[in-house]
Amino acid sequence: MDTERKHPKGLMVLFFTEMWERFGFYLMLGIFTLYMLEGKGSSFPGLGFSVEKAADVYGTYLALVYLTPFLGGLLADRILGYRLSITLGGLLMAAGYIGLSIYNETTFYLALLLIILGNGLFKPNISTLVGRLYDSNIKFKPNKDSGYNIFYMGINIGAFICNFVAAYFRNKFGWGWAFAVAGIGMLIGLIWFWSGHMYARDIKEVDKIAPKRDGDFSIGKILLRLFLPASIAAFIGWIIPGNIFGADSTDAFLFFSVFVVWFYISVYRSADKHEKQPIAALLAVYGCVIIFWAIFHQNGAALTVWAERYTNREVPAVVAKVTDPLYLSETVTTEPREIVVTDLHGVPIPDANGEPQTSTGPDPYFNNIPQEEWPESGKKTLINTEIFQSINPFFIIIFTPLVVGFFNFLRRRKRPVSTPAKIGWGMVITALSALVMVLAVVVSGNGSVKASAGWLFGTYAVITVGELCLSPMGLSLVSKLSPTRITALMMGGWFLSTSLGNKLSGVLSGLWNIYEHKAFFFVTNFVLAMISVGLIFYLLPWLRKVVKDHTGE
Numbered sequence: 426m427d428t429e430r431k432h433p434k435g436l437m438v439l440f441f442t443e444m445w446e447r448f449g450f451y452l453m454l455g456i457f458t459l460y461m462l463e464g465k466g467s468s469f470p471g472l473g474f475s476v477e478k479a480a481d482v483y484g485t486y487l488a489l490v491y492l493t494p495f496l497g498g499l500l501a502d503r504i505l506g507y508r509l510s511i512t513l514g515g516l517l518m519a520a521g522y523i524g525l526s527i528y529n530e531t532t533f534y535l536a537l538l539l540i541i542l543g544n545g546l547f548k549p550n551i552s553t554l555v556g557r558l559y560d561s562n563i564k565f566k567p568n569k570d571s572g573y574n575i576f577y578m579g580i581n582i583g584a585f586i587c588n589f590v591a592a593y594f595r596n597k598f599g600w601g602w603a604f605a606v607a608g609i610g611m612l613i614g615l616i617w618f619w620s621g622h623m624y625a626r627d628i629k630e631v632d633k634i635a636p637k638r639d640g641d642f643s644i645g646k647i648l649l650r651l652f653l654p655a656s657i658a659a660f661i662g663w664i665i666p667g668n669i670f671g672a673d674s675t676d677a678f679l680f681f682s683v684f685v686v687w688f689y690i691s692v693y694r695s696a697d698k699h700e701k702q703p704i705a706a707l708l709a710v711y712g713c714v715i716i717f718w719a720i721f722h723q724n725g726a727a728l729t730v731w732a733e734r735y736t737n738r739e740v741p742a743v744v745a746k747v748t749d750p751l752y753l754s755e756t757v758t759t760e761p762r763e764i765v766v767t768d769l770h771g772v773p774i775p776d777a778n779g780e781p782q783t784s785t786g787p788d789p790y791f792n793n794i795p796q797e798e799w800p801e802s803g804k805k806t807l808i809n810t811e812i813f814q815s816i817n818p819f820f821i822i823i824f825t826p827l828v829v830g831f832f833n834f835l836r837r838r839k840r841p842v843s844t845p846a847k848i849g850w851g852m853v854i855t856a857l858s859a860l861v862m863v864l865a866v867v868v869s870g871n872g873s874v875k876a877s878a879g880w881l882f883g884t885y886a887v888i889t890v891g892e893l894c895l896s897p898m899g900l901s902l903v904s905k906l907s908p909t910r911i912t913a914l915m916m917g918g919w920f921l922s923t924s925l926g927n928k929l930s931g932v933l934s935g936l937w938n939i940y941e942h943k944a945f946f947f948v949t950n951f952v953l954a955m956i957s958v959g960l961i962f963y964l965l966p967w968l969r970k971v972v973k974d975h976t977g978e
Contacts, residue, residue: 431568432575433558435628438621440579443551445614446515448583448590449522449607450544455588455814458483458729460600469599472530476730477935483726484931485674486537491924492678493545495685498553498917499647500546507550507557507632507913508618514546515615522608526601549916552576556904556912557631570844570901574829577897581821583610584814589753592809596752647688655684671932678928682921689918692911703906706971707915709964710848710902711922716957717855717895718926719933720950721888724817726934727946728881729810731862734789735943737875738807745806753812757788759803793873813881820889828893844902845968849961851895856954858888859947866944905976 461479463471474482501510517539524536555576559569587610594603622628662680663673670676689711693704732738740754748754762785790807791799835842842850865880866872899919907915933949940946961968 431565432572433562433565433625433627435558435621435625435631436555436572436575438618438625438628439551439555439558440576442511442614442618442621443576444579444583445610445617446518446547446551446583447580448587448614449518449610451584451814451818452587452591452607452610453522453525453540453604454487454725455811456591456595456600456603457486458725459733459810463600469595470528471600472533476938480726480931480935480937481672481674482931484928484934485678486541487722487725487931488678488924488928489541490544491548491920491927492682492685493541494549494920494924495545495688495914495917497545497547498549498913498915501550501553501913502634502911504634505546506634507554508628510546510550511554511618512615514543514548514550515611515618517543518547519543519608519611519615522611523605525604525607528601549913549920552900553904553913553916554628554631556901558627560904561627561631569904570847570898571829571833573897573901573904574825574893577893577900578822578825581818581825584818585822586815588811588815589751591811593752596755596809651684651688655681658684671935675928675932682925685921689921692914696908700908702971703908703975704915706845706968707903707906707918709968710845710899710961711918713852713957713961713964714848714895714899715922715926715929716953717852717891718923719929720855720859720954721892722927722930723934723950724814724885726931727937728862728884729813730934730937731865731876731943732813732878732881733810734792735869735872735876736813736878736881738790738810738878740806740808742806748808749806754806754808757790757805757807759787759791759799761785761787793875813878816882816885817889817892820886821893824889824893828890843969843972844898844905845961845965845972847894847898848902849958849965851891851893851898852954852958852961854891854894855888856951856958858884858891859950859954861887862947863944863951866942866947871942871944902972905972 458479460471461474461482462476463469463473465471465473497510497514501507505513521536521539521541521543524532524539527533527536555573556569559565559572565572587607590606591603594606659677659681662669662676662678665676668676670679689708693701693708696704740748745754787799790805832842832847861880861884865876865884868880869876900916903916903919904912933946937943937946
């Protein structure tokens with residue numbers, strides 16, 4: 426009976442819609458850096474970017490893909506509604522993924538633009554709908570945190586499956602087919618979303634545009650007062666001689682973001698008296714979690730480089746019998762071929778003219794393996810690098826019931842953990858994940874020998890627990906504290922913090938080659954995380970009070 430339900434019907438519709446959307450998003454992300462780094466002379470050529478350029482593009486893309494939810498949330502709140510925004514966003518993303526299947530650098534950037542715009546319309550509004558479903562019935566409200574945990578598990582089921590699909594298609598057919606499959610996954614998600622309305626009519630019922638309050642900015646004013654000056658600032662950041670923050674794209678993004686941050690501050694200043702404290706609390710949390718995303722999203726950049734170049738990816742013969750037919754592994758050989766000469770860490774060594782030196786030699790995987798340990802057959806079978814991207818979502822699926830059960834247990838024992846406290850402990854655990862990689866560097870002699878894949882499993886296991894305490898709880902907190910009229914806009918603010926963190930992840934990953942001893946790279950992550958920990962626990966008493974005053978929890 427419906428009276429016995431703990432969660433609204435629409436949750437499962439949104440769960441599987443998000444699962445398919447994230448299938449496409451993380452399939453693309455899992456091979457994104459690898460595609461950019463792949464040389465143009467291989468059997469399935471990539472773009473042949475340097476590590477620094479690939480890290481810059483990666484960080485800029487992830488920054489922009491989570492910056493546009495600010496605008497997407499605003500449009501949904503004021504004009505489009507949530508379901509139409511989700512549909513338009515999904516179609517744009519599908520077109521972008523399919524565009525990536527075309528081997529052309531100009532098309533590559535245009536396709537990324539479509540994905541960036543599409544995610545802006547899709548991401549904040551499906552998360553907002555989840556909260557609206559729980560707010561629509563008082564019996565569901567106490568289960569909102571666990572509802573967001575369940576929703577988050579859907580994200581990671583898609584993220585887990587996609588990397589195996591990506592490996593199969595890019596090994597058998599090439600990069601283009603793998604990207605195209607991401608687009609097909611997005612279209613499947615949209616079909617499910619609309620067919621699910623017949624089962625869950627509550628989705629339509631909560632898709633209502635809130636009335637505009639006197640004093641709210643109109644869309645026209647926002648475009649004139651925010652996007653015009655922000656775009657001018659971004660252009661100035663791009664063209665100024667040299668750069669301030671390491672790359673023209675970083676300068677442009679940060680200059681633009683200053684105006685977006687100012688806009689959210691103005692939202693706080695113009696809010697009614699009873700809205701100011703909740704908005705201020707959300708803005709404070711947004712600032713604290715930037716570092717989490719800066720560390721977490723290095724999985725597609727710095728940790729992908731670690732998996733590709735520093736990790737023992739050799740597949741035992743018995744396992745190869747399974748992975749080879751599924752195209753989940755690749756073969757590298759000691760047979761001499763033309764390669765770019767690099768140092769131990771994969772940095773190209775220039776010749777007298779400053780151009781990368783080329784020579785003949787074995788596959789770069791053998792660079793830090795003594796020649797006496799090379800296989801007699803001259804070949805090694807390696808698991809594909811993108812498969813490591815499935816470790817984190819695998820742990821999400823395993824750990825979600827445990828984390829939800831643990832917090833429910835504490836609530837039944839009258840010792841509930843507040844949502845802001847969960848976010849704080851998530852940051853503590855994230856800091857510890859950086860120390861796992863410090864140990865990995867030390868044990869592997871700073872890359873002088875291949876590190877065990879167990880270190881990546883270890884760091885992903887730790888950061889997954891931190892993620893479960895932080896990311897779905899952040900979505901829940903936004904839903905709890907946001908004024909109803911601007912819920913999607915404030916959800917866009919959560920993704921703005923994600924955006925800033927993502928850009929920082931690219932900036933930090935771009936510093937990889939600067940650190941001669943890679944342990945210091947991960948120590949930097951630890952220090953940054955602990956600064957964020959100190960800030961959020963300093964604010965915790967105030968955050969708890971705001972949540973209690975606003976929600977009664």
